[in-house]
Amino acid sequence: MITRREMLGAAATVGGAAFLGGVNEVGASRALADDQGDLVKANVGRTSDNAKPLPPGEPGRDYTPIFTPNGVTLEYRLIDGVKVFHLTAGEIEHEFAPGLKAHLWGYNGRSPGPTIEAVEGDRLRIYITNNLSAPTTVHWHGIRVPNGMDGVNGLTQEPIPTGATFKYEFAVPDAGTFMYHPHFDEMTQQAMGLMGMFVVHPRQRQKAPADRDYAIMLSEWRIIPGTFRPVTTEMLDFNIFTMNSKVFPATQPLVAKIGERIRVRLANLCAMDHHPIHLHGFQMVLAETDGGIIPESARYAMNTVLVPVGSTRAVEFVADNPGDWVMHCHMTHHTMNQMGHDIPNLIGANLKGLSTRVRPLVPGYMTMGQNGMGEMADMRMPMPANTIAMLGGKGPFGTIDMGGMFTMIKVRDQITGYDDPGDYRHPPGTVAVAATPEELNRDGITTK
Numbered sequence: 001m002i003t004r005r006e007m008l009g010a011a012a013t014v015g016g017a018a019f020l021g022g023v024n025e026v027g028a029s030r031a032l033a034d035d036q037g038d039l040v041k042a043n044v045g046r047t048s049d050n051a052k053p054l055p056p057g058e059p060g061r062d063y064t065p066i067f068t069p070n071g072v073t074l075e076y077r078l079i080d081g082v083k084v085f086h087l088t089a090g091e092i093e094h095e096f097a098p099g100l101k102a103h104l105w106g107y108n109g110r111s112p113g114p115t116i117e118a119v120e121g122d123r124l125r126i127y128i129t130n131n132l133s134a135p136t137t138v139h140w141h142g143i144r145v146p147n148g149m150d151g152v153n154g155l156t157q158e159p160i161p162t163g164a165t166f167k168y169e170f171a172v173p174d175a176g177t178f179m180y181h182p183h184f185d186e187m188t189q190q191a192m193g194l195m196g197m198f199v200v201h202p203r204q205r206q207k208a209p210a211d212r213d214y215a216i217m218l219s220e221w222r223i224i225p226g227t228f229r230p231v232t233t234e235m236l237d238f239n240i241f242t243m244n245s246k247v248f249p250a251t252q253p254l255v256a257k258i259g260e261r262i263r264v265r266l267a268n269l270c271a272m273d274h275h276p277i278h279l280h281g282f283q284m285v286l287a288e289t290d291g292g293i294i295p296e297s298a299r300y301a302m303n304t305v306l307v308p309v310g311s312t313r314a315v316e317f318v319a320d321n322p323g324d325w326v327m328h329c330h331m332t333h334h335t336m337n338q339m340g341h342d343i344p345n346l347i348g349a350n351l352k353g354l355s356t357r358v359r360p361l362v363p364g365y366m367t368m369g370q371n372g373m374g375e376m377a378d379m380r381m382p383m384p385a386n387t388i389a390m391l392g393g394k395g396p397f398g399t400i401d402m403g404g405m406f407t408m409i410k411v412r413d414q415i416t417g418y419d420d421p422g423d424y425r426h427p428p429g430t431v432a433v434a435a436t437p438e439e440l441n442r443d444g445i446t447t448k
């Protein structure tokens with residue numbers, strides 16, 4: 001009888017013969033596996049079986065393709081058993097939401113760049129054409145590649161000059177949620193938008209594969225109201241927090257049919273901020289870190305998942321609760337857009353007559369903030385061109401006073417596709433409403 005290990009080994013010998021970029025350190029990773037605890041052994045031991053190239057995995061047969069909200073997946077061509085991709089870095093015009101555009105740098109005309117998808121053991125050749133005014137490189141963040149394919153300027157390769165096309169070639173030994181970004185002047189190039197997600201599916205179908213598999217890149221920007229370029233030297237005062245480079249209400253909702261198993265892969269290439277991403281309506285389990293897939297027995301429940309800078313996390317849940325559920329960063333400033341912070345707290349202050357007295361000095365002056373910021377979602381204040389309101393999307397009950405890193409998961413019965421199904425229609429009697437005097441009386445509630 002032939003074991004799986006022997007079978008894969010045989011396939012690798014056939015597939016790997018003509019391939020230069022095969023992953024080299026099968027032996028090393030096996031040794032590592034032997035030295036580690038059970039969890040790591042389970043992961044590394046398993047994936048090192050696949051560290052040599054295998055025949056190309058096929059979408060549909062070997063994996064459920066990723067859906068990138070507001071984004072796309074990178075197409076490939078199969079040449080002699082190798083998946084061939086092409087990325088082009090260049091200046092792009094990007095819209096964060098209607099009303100706010102910026103000149104960014106991106107891959108293939110977008111930021112984040114297209115999501116790259118592969119299957120454990122796939123052999124890849126990725127061309128990168130540099131149409132930027134600066135040199136660049138691409139680092140395959142989290143993927144165990146041969147050293148010379150790691151994309152670190154000066155250390156593992158020369159920078160890719162303007163106008164040149166470089167070639168990266170490697171096999172992907174581990175399943176997981178990874179990223180790609182420049183490793184040349186990272187501070188500038190990532191702040192300008194050069195980043196993307198890179199998902200490697202397991203070679204063997206998982207016991208409970210996701211019905212819908214979503215990928216979201218988290219990023220942060222500073223764009224001074226009225227300007228068109230991110231401040232790439234910003235360290236602290238970011239004012240645009242994005243999911244796949246969009247702010248709410250431009251974030252495309254994640255749609256699920258009732259009962260489907262949903263996976264959400266989150267990646268963070270912000271300069272400075274970690275993001276606790278909170279999901280309403282469900283308990284999710286942590287299914288992957290950037291170290292790979294977590295064995296079923298080691299997964300644990302949560303409903304806020306912290307995604308640190310330079311990391312990825314994948315969470316899973318069963319969409320068994322119909323409705324429009326929000327998923328957002330729980331850092332409250334990260335769900336605001338282009339907010340000014342240098343303002344005093346006026347909550348509770350007596351500002352009667354202040355506007356009338358200031359207006360002769362500052363035409364159009366308006367006193368705001370006596371009751372917090374919620375009212376500002378509806379206020380139409382004069383703003384510089386190319387600036388968006390701090391917050392505000394339309395909901396069935398009025399204005400949703402959120403912005404930034406905020407999206408929705410729309411779970412529905414009886415939908416046939418995954419287009420935005422519109423607002424949820426709540427069954428009668430299931431929405432919070434004003435209590436009647438009879439109800440207050442019945443339950444002994446006094447309000448004065």
Ligand SMILES: [Cu+2]
Pocket residue numbers: 241273274275276329330331334405
């Ligand atoms: Cu955040």
